[in-house]
Amino acid sequence: xxTMTYLQAISDAMREEMRADERVFLMGEDIGTFGGAFKVxxxxxxxxxxxxxxxxPLAESAIIGCAIGSAVEGLRPIAEMQFSxxxxxxxxxLVNVAGKTYYRMGLSVNxxxxxxxxxxxxxxxxxxxxxxxxxxxAPGLKIVAPSTAEDAKGLLISAVRDPNxxxxxxxxxxxxxxxGDVPTxxxxxxxxxxxxxxxxxxxxxxxxxMVHTALEATADLDGSVEVLDLRSLVPLDExxxxxxxxxTSKVVIVDEANQMCAAGAxxxxxxxxxxxxxxxxxxxxVATPDVPxxxxxxxxxxxxxQVDDVREACRELLEY
Amino acid sequence: xxxxxxxxxxxxxxxxxxxVPGSFYDGFGQEAVSAGATxxxxxxxxxxxxxxDLAAHIIRGVEPWRIFAQYMGRADGITRGRDxxxxxxxxxxxxxxxxxxxxxxxxxxxxMAMAFKLRGEERCAITWFGDGSTSRGDFHEAMNWAGVQKLxxxxxxxxxxxxxxxxxxxxxxxNPIERAAAYGFPGVSADGNDPExxxxxxRAARERAIAGEGPTLVEAVTMRMHGHAxxxxxxxxxxxxxxxxxxxxPIDRQVRRLEALGVDTQAVRDSVKAEIEAAVERALQSPxxxxxxxxxxxxxxxxxxxxxxxxxxxGFRS
Ligand SMILES: Cc1ncc(C[n+]2csc(CCOP(=O)(O)OP(=O)(O)O)c2C)c(N)n1
Numbered sequence: 172x173x174t175m176t177y178l179q180a181i182s183d184a185m186r187e188e189m190r191a192d193e194r195v196f197l198m199g200e201d202i203g204t205f206g207g208a209f210k211v212x213x214x215x216x217x218x219x220x221x222x223x224x225x226x227x228p229l230a231e232s233a234i235i236g237c238a239i240g241s242a243v244e245g246l247r248p249i250a251e252m253q254f255s256x257x258x259x260x261x262x263x264x265l266v267n268v269a270g271k272t273y274y275r276m277g278l279s280v281n282x283x284x285x286x287x288x289x290x291x292x293x294x295x296x297x298x299x300x301x302x303x304x305x306x307x308x309a310p311g312l313k314i315v316a317p318s319t320a321e322d323a324k325g326l327l328i329s330a331v332r333d334p335n336x337x338x339x340x341x342x343x344x345x346x347x348x349x350x351g352d353v354p355t356x357x358x359x360x361x362x363x364x365x366x367x368x369x370x371x372x373x374x375x376x377x378x379x380x381m382v383h384t385a386l387e388a389t390a391d392l393d394g395s396v397e398v399l400d401l402r403s404l405v406p407l408d409e410x411x412x413x414x415x416x417x418x419t420s421k422v423v424i425v426d427e428a429n430q431m432c433a434a435g436a437x438x439x440x441x442x443x444x445x446x447x448x449x450x451x452x453x454x455x456x457v458a459t460p461d462v463p464x465x466x467x468x469x470x471x472x473x474x475x476x477q478v479d480d481v482r483e484a485c486r487e488l489l490e491y
Numbered sequence: 492x493x494x495x496x497x498x499x500x501x502x503x504x505x506x507x508x509x510x511v512p513g514s515f516y517d518g519f520g521q522e523a524v525s526a527g528a529t530x531x532x533x534x535x536x537x538x539x540x541x542x543x544d545l546a547a548h549i550i551r552g553v554e555p556w557r558i559f560a561q562y563m564g565r566a567d568g569i570t571r572g573r574d575x576x577x578x579x580x581x582x583x584x585x586x587x588x589x590x591x592x593x594x595x596x597x598x599x600x601x602x603m604a605m606a607f608k609l610r611g612e613e614r615c616a617i618t619w620f621g622d623g624s625t626s627r628g629d630f631h632e633a634m635n636w637a638g639v640q641k642l643x644x645x646x647x648x649x650x651x652x653x654x655x656x657x658x659x660x661x662x663x664x665x666n667p668i669e670r671a672a673a674y675g676f677p678g679v680s681a682d683g684n685d686p687e688x689x690x691x692x693x694r695a696a697r698e699r700a701i702a703g704e705g706p707t708l709v710e711a712v713t714m715r716m717h718g719h720a721x722x723x724x725x726x727x728x729x730x731x732x733x734x735x736x737x738x739x740x741p742i743d744r745q746v747r748r749l750e751a752l753g754v755d756t757q758a759v760r761d762s763v764k765a766e767i768e769a770a771v772e773r774a775l776q777s778p779x780x781x782x783x784x785x786x787x788x789x790x791x792x793x794x795x796x797x798x799x800x801x802x803x804x805x806g807f808r809s
Contacts, residue, residue, distance in 0.1 A: 200654075200657065201655045201656045205655070205656035226657060228623070228654075228657070228662050229626045229627060229657070230627050230628075231627070257591075294575065295513060295573075295591075296574055296575075296578075297575070297590070297592065298575070298591065465572060465573045465780075465785060466512070466564050466572060466578075467512070467564030467572030467780050469564075469572070470573070470780050470782060473785050
């Protein structure tokens with residue numbers, strides 16, 4: 172199995188799918204000759220040509236809306252938002268068209284929207300957001316968030332094949348930092364949670380970049396900590412969450428997104444509703460406070476969940 | 492214009508030395524667009540400034556050391572470390588900080604103009620945006636509303652040939668300047684590399700606005716001489732195109748003009764350089780923002796509004 176970065180795994184997934192399936196094509200700003208703002212589509216235009224690697228005007232609503240239209244006609248577009256933050260400009264098409272079309276008309280909207288998300292590099296309030304919760308609240312959209320290179324490829328392939336609109340939250344900070352063995356050829360990764368590390372005393376639930384923070388924070392704690400990587404937010408793997416919490420009886424949920432109504436809030440609600448009797452302590456959340464992500468590295472570090480914050484939360488709960 | 496170029500060149504070095512976090516965007520070659528236009532605005536006018544318009548901030552009186560502190564994310568930066576390097580606007584100078592979602596600021600400017608009209612004030616709002624920005628719905632919504640209401644707003648399209656790597660012919664089939672007529676107001680092209688041409692066109696647009704005749708779309712034809720941001724080597728731009736525009740450098744042209752009038756431009760350069768070095772020194776002394784304050788300022792406790800922008804050089808008075 173070749174070793175790849177998270178970024179290469181995403182490219183690999185698209186290349187595999189484009190080679191295998193004529194219906195798959197790409198749309199986005201500067202993705203052609205330039206190869207994308209993060210170089211995820213570097214070289215794609217040479218292999219697949221401008222019809223399948225479509226450079227678009229700066230128009231997110233048009234990108235998503237036209238992706239929807241072509242999907243309704245049987246194509247399988249993968250649309251790139253240059254930064255996940257700019258998906259706000261295509262919000263209406265996702266929430267009101269993509270998410271509702273199958274329910275209303277029985278027409279499937281097979282689109283994948285790639286959203287380079289997350290902070291940690293001084294991108295400031297407009298280039299660091301984790302907008303997944305905006306869309307969790309809108310029925311009809313699936314949302315996945317890989318934390319490893321292997322999952323990045325498998326989840327993206329599953330997303331492209333899924334007949335529904337799927338938002339693919341790829342974390343910018345993992346692009347070149349995370350490397351791993353990635354199977355060659357095509358494979359699908361299911362939209363279910365994965366145990367990143369087994370444990371018996373405490374469960375840490377995270378997704379995306381926070382999986383790595385959680386693993387690092389809990390590597391040398393006094394206690395056996397299980398780390399659950401959600402991988403998919405919609406659908407949310409409730410059984411995997413409950414199973415782990417019932418085993419350990421204690422849970423820390425880590426969100427890089429702003430705390431209010433974040434994905435972790437939904438996880439906490441499910442645990443409260445369905446596993447209250449199994450808990451040996453309060454459900455603890457570590458998340459970004461409800462402010463825009465600041466630019467200055469000092470300020471940014473102080474709001475994004477750090478390894479020490481997670482470690483401290485785990486220690487306290489273990490002792491509870 | 493010299494100050495803008497000097498600050499940006501110096502900031503790029505600071506960026507390469509790791510003293511400026513994030514990414515860095517400059518307006519090399521586009522100095523005349525913001526300088527000429529801002530000079531034509533009065534102190535009570537409002538500005539929504541884009542990422543390549545540093546001259547507008549300078550003319551409105553933002554001190555260079557605070558601009559460097561802003562780039563470095565320090566406590567004395569205009570946004571106190573909250574927003575990224577070029578995304579700033581000093582409220583006390585009548586300027587709104589840049590919104591990254593392009594061109595959301597066209598609607599903010601239109602709303603300001605609406606307030607002026609509602610209150611019967613002789614004021615005008617101006618906003619800049621790129622050729623890329625003209626593809627989004629908000630561009631059309633702003634133009635349409637401003638046209639319907641005949642609002643005192645000036646839209647400056649910075650046609651600098653590329654939106655990131657996207658050339659004009661991939662951005663639109665018809666130059667957006669043609670669209671103005673469809674919304675019921677004039678669209679005018681100007682040489683964006685000539686500050687005096689920019690000044691003249693914007694001054695006329697302002698007169699129209701103040702007279703209640705409505706908005707104007709001004710196309711400033713120029714070229715983005717550097718990459719989109721510090722990481723971009725702009726390999727996608729043909730060398731001949733760069734060379735063609737290098738010969739039209741707005742600063743060289745203006746310097747030649749001033750020298751013909753007998754101005755000692757070397758003395759100006761020297762004083763700008765000295766001012767920049769002092770500014771960098773002072774900005775480097777500015778502390779990092781205090782993490783204890785990071786939650787402050789999400790909600791206002793009292794009204795905080797835009798003030799007038801009476802800078803040392805600002806204020807063409809009609
Ligand atoms: C709505 C939106 N989508 C994408 C981006 C990312 N982006 C930042 S600048 C840029 C190119 C802008 O080009 P243009 O409007 O021509 O301005 P220029 O940078 O050339 O001055 C893009 C695509 C953005 N800022 N806003």
